[in-house]
Amino acid sequence: MRKFPIILVLALISMSSIAQKLKLKNQEFELHNVTGEIVKFQGKKALRIERDLNAIPFDSIRLEATVDEPHYARLLGLEDFENGTIEVKMYSQLQDPAPYSGIAGFIGIYFRIENDDSNFESIYLRPKVGRSDNQLRRNHTVQYFSYPNHKFDTLRKTAPFRYEGSAPVALNEWIKMRIEVNGERAELFINDMKYSSFIVDQMLGTSKKGFVGLYVDIGTIGYFRDLKVTKRALQVKKTNEKETAI
Numbered sequence: 001m002r003k004f005p006i007i008l009v010l011a012l013i014s015m016s017s018i019a020q021k022l023k024l025k026n027q028e029f030e031l032h033n034v035t036g037e038i039v040k041f042q043g044k045k046a047l048r049i050e051r052d053l054n055a056i057p058f059d060s061i062r063l064e065a066t067v068d069e070p071h072y073a074r075l076l077g078l079e080d081f082e083n084g085t086i087e088v089k090m091y092s093q094l095q096d097p098a099p100y101s102g103i104a105g106f107i108g109i110y111f112r113i114e115n116d117d118s119n120f121e122s123i124y125l126r127p128k129v130g131r132s133d134n135q136l137r138r139n140h141t142v143q144y145f146s147y148p149n150h151k152f153d154t155l156r157k158t159a160p161f162r163y164e165g166s167a168p169v170a171l172n173e174w175i176k177m178r179i180e181v182n183g184e185r186a187e188l189f190i191n192d193m194k195y196s197s198f199i200v201d202q203m204l205g206t207s208k209k210g211f212v213g214l215y216v217d218i219g220t221i222g223y224f225r226d227l228k229v230t231k232r233a234l235q236v237k238k239t240n241e242k243e244t245a246i
Contacts, residue, residue, distance in 0.1 A: 021076070022047060027227060032117060033071040034216065039223075041091070046223040049073050049216055053099065058218050060100055064153040068145050070117035072110050072213035075227065081111055082209035084232040087178040090214070091223040092127045092171055103219025104128040105171045108143075109179055110213035112205065119207035120147050123179055123188055123198070124215055130169035138166040142188060142198040146205035165198040182235050 020031045022038050024047050029036075033056050036049035051058075051071045059066045092105035108124025123144050129137040144163040145151050155163045167190045169175050178189040180196075188198040212229050216222035 022073070024225070028076045029073040029214070030076055031073055032213070033069065034073060036073060041223050044225060046091075046225040047073060047214065049214065049222050049224070050095070050220065051216055051218055053218075058100065060102070064151055067217055068122070068147060068151040070113075070120075070147070071217065072113075072215040073224075074113065074211050074213045075229065078229055079115065079211050080209045081181075081212050081229060081231060083182050083234050085178060085180055085228075085230040086111060086212055087176065087229075088214065088227040089174050089176050089225050091174050092125070092216075093221040093223075094128070094171060095219045095221055098219050100218050106215075106217035106220050107175075107222045108215050109177065110215050111179070111181065111211075112207045112209055113211040113213055114207050115210070118148070119205055120210065120213075121145075121186070121203055121205045121207070122147065122215060123186060123200070124217075125167065125169055125175065125177070127169045127171045127175065130167055140164055141167045141169065144186070144198075144200045144203075146203060150204045163200065167197040182232075 022029050022036055024038055024045060029047060033052050034049040035052050036047060038045055039048045041048065056069050056071055057066065086109055088109065090107050092107040094103055094105055104126035105128045106124055106126060108122060110120045110122045113120035123142065126141050126143065130141045132138050139161060142165040143152050145155060169190060176191045180187040184203045186200040186203060187196045190197050214224045
C-alpha cells in the first residue's frame with residue numbers, strides 16, 4: 001500500500017509528458033509547449049493555439065532567453081521537409097488582458113525542425129505593426145530566426161534589418177502565408193501577391209531537414225487552417241561559371 005502513491009505519481013508524470021495531439025481534417029498535430037483545440041471559427045474548422053506559459057515561462061527582462069522557443073504545433077507524418085513550399089492561412093488575435101505590454105500578434109511557421117526540437121528555422125509575423133503609420137515599426141513586421149543560436153534579438157544586434165522586413169498584414173484578419181524554401185534560401189509571399197515580401201538569402205541553421213510546425217508566441221491567440229506542404233528537389237540555376245542554388 002505504501003508503494004501505491006509513488007506508482008500513481010509516476011504514472012501521472014508519464015501521462016503529462018505525452019504531448020497532446022489534435023486532428024484537423026486529414027492532418028494530425030502534436031502540441032509542443034502550446035495549448036490548443038480544434039474549433040469552429042468564422043464558419044470553418046481551425047486549429048487554435050496559444051503559448052503555454054507554464055511549460056516555458058516568459059520573462060520580459062530576459063527576452064532573448066525566453067522567446068522564440070519550441071512552442072508550436074507540429075505537423076505529424078512529415079519529418080523530412082527540406083525544400084519546397086509551405087503555405088497556411090492564419091489569423092492572429094491578442095490576448096486580453098495582455099500578459100506583456102510588447103505583444104504584437106506573433107504568428108508564423110517553423111520548418112526543418114529536428115525531432116528533439118534542438119534546431120529549426122522560422123519565419124513569423126508581427127501583424128500589429130504591419131500597417132503602422134511609422135515606417136520603423138513596419139520594418140519589424142516580418143522576422144526570420146534560427147533556433148537556438150540566432151534568435152530575433154541576436155540578429156537585430158548583429159545584422160540589423162537583414163532578417164526583418166515589412167508586409168501588408170494586420171491583426172484580426174486572415175493572412176495567407178507562403179514560404180518557398182530552396183537550399184539555404186527562403187522567400188515569403190503574403191496573400192497570393194505575385195512578388196515576395198521578404199527574402200532570407202542565407203539561412204543560419206544547422207538542421208537541413210525535419211518537421212514543419214505552426215507557431216505563436218507571447219500574447220497571441222492563433223488560428224490556422226488549410227496547411228499545405230509540398231516537397232521539391234533542390235532547384236539549381238546554371239550559369240556560365242558554375243552552378244548555384246537559385
